[in-house]
Amino acid sequence: MKSSSESSVDTAPVPVATIRRRRSRRSWLGMIGLALVVFWLAMAMIGPRISPYDAAAIVDTDVFSGISSKFLLGSDYLGRDMLSRILFGTRYTIGLALAATLLASSVGTTLALFAALAGGWIDATISRALDALISIPSKMFALMMVATFGSSIWLLILTAAIANMPGAYRIARSLAVNVQAMEYVQAARARGEGALYITCVEMLPNMIRPVLADLGLRFVFVVLLLSGLSFLSLGVQPPDADWGSLVRENISGLGEGATAVIMPALAIASLTIGVNLLIDNLRGRRAGKD
């Protein structure tokens, strides 16, 4: 509803030149986003292999040193190389967030399809129960989970997944309810197709793009949530370290302006901004095509 009115306002009175300029700016920003995302995904895969030192190696007695040819991103509070620590941390930051997001989205979408197909009281019960879950802020939920179970990799994935599942469900359910009212779904139903066929062949392909865009946004939330937890030293536990932990362990260097504090935080920012740019522009391209 809202998006259709937006696009009609966007396209109606704007001169062609402006549209062309706008579109080129969009794709330009989208390329930056894509580049950042691809870069960090590649680093998650090959980062440890190309890092100059081992993550745990104490290279020098010079702690909190600035950028030099020896330490490309400075050194940390023990004299370890920040670049290596960030490269090794990529796997934790991206891997955990990706696992949690995929889990949240797949469970949320499956539940949504089930609820939309079942309708009636089943739909109402699932929706109300998940609504109640949303009213606990995700940071609070995560803090309670960590307080109860202690922090571990699996708990972090599970917690972030549970915290994001209701949101993913909400989006997918409203999509599913809309798609379900479409003629092609009704035609399939009239043909006597089974529920599984209707879900997988008729409904899912027509919902997948908004669901994927939502997945990207959720990925950003999860990265921020988990690095926030690690920053509170309640997330990934030493000797493992994600980018949030790197900010935390070097926070004592903040007063002297150490690069060790700012670099991992910038790494998080470049990842989240990259994902946001990418999604925004994927969305823009689709709206343009429509």
Next chain:
Amino acid sequence: MNGMVGRLILRRLALGVLTLFLVSIGVFFITNLLPGDAAQTALGQAATPETVAALRLQFGLDLPAPLRYAHWLTNLLNGNPGISLVNNASVAQMISGRLPASLMLAGVTALVSVPIALLLGIASAMYRGSIFDRCVNVTAVMLISVPEFLVATIAVMLFAVKLRWLSALSHTSDVATFGAFVKAYAMPVMTLCFVIVAQMARMTRAAVIDQLRSSYVEMALLKGINPTRIVLRHALPNAIGPIANAVALSLSYLLGGVIIVETIFNYPGIATLMIDAVTTRDMPLVQACSMIFCAGYLLLVLTADVLAIVSNPRLRTR
């Protein structure tokens, strides 16, 4: 105000109370999921089984979970959230020592951020599509998508390390003069403001633009009224409801922000108290702090909803 609006608000309030009740169930059961119990935690590994059993009886841990929940809830409602497992102090006292500081931080942040956000939001809606609007928009998106501690660290680097205007830690205990007050609060408030202003300005802009798309604005435009007047006299009064809604909703982002900001600036508020409680697994304190945060969050969301109901002209004219 009439019966219709009153009824809607009452229904929303009842729903709020019900949600808070559900949240309390959630908080209690999440924090009681582990089989290991509070008596064992309180006494440590060296305790004999007899003393653990005695303490369990004293804590009421031998009762079934629903009954313990009922106990906990009635105690909570009577202002008695229990005894800390770590230092045997009353949780109520620990919280009442810290809560004013956090409320102060949140209050000052709201006072500073709301006017700035409204100005930015309305101005960028008025000049939408301009360079100014685009700059505000891009900056806001950037601020929303980066972690709070990046904003905080950059602020410290800039104002405490490079310019040496402020201290990196906030010493709120020795605030005597207004100058000292500004110095102590400037960094945490500024960091929180950046995050909140970004949210609020975006939502305000959307609310005003929503009004600018309506037919009465088109009518006014066709009559040749100047655009500034259209925004200020026609669109803004109608956008006040959605804007108030946006303000209340954005303020609920304070909750997440406060946790990070209090930690980074070593601010003695309730968020740092809760982080300590989580680290030491001091469950009664965790439960009480969670309930305070969740209640605060629900209150803001509820305020937003009620404001939306009150300001809806379609309900008013009936």
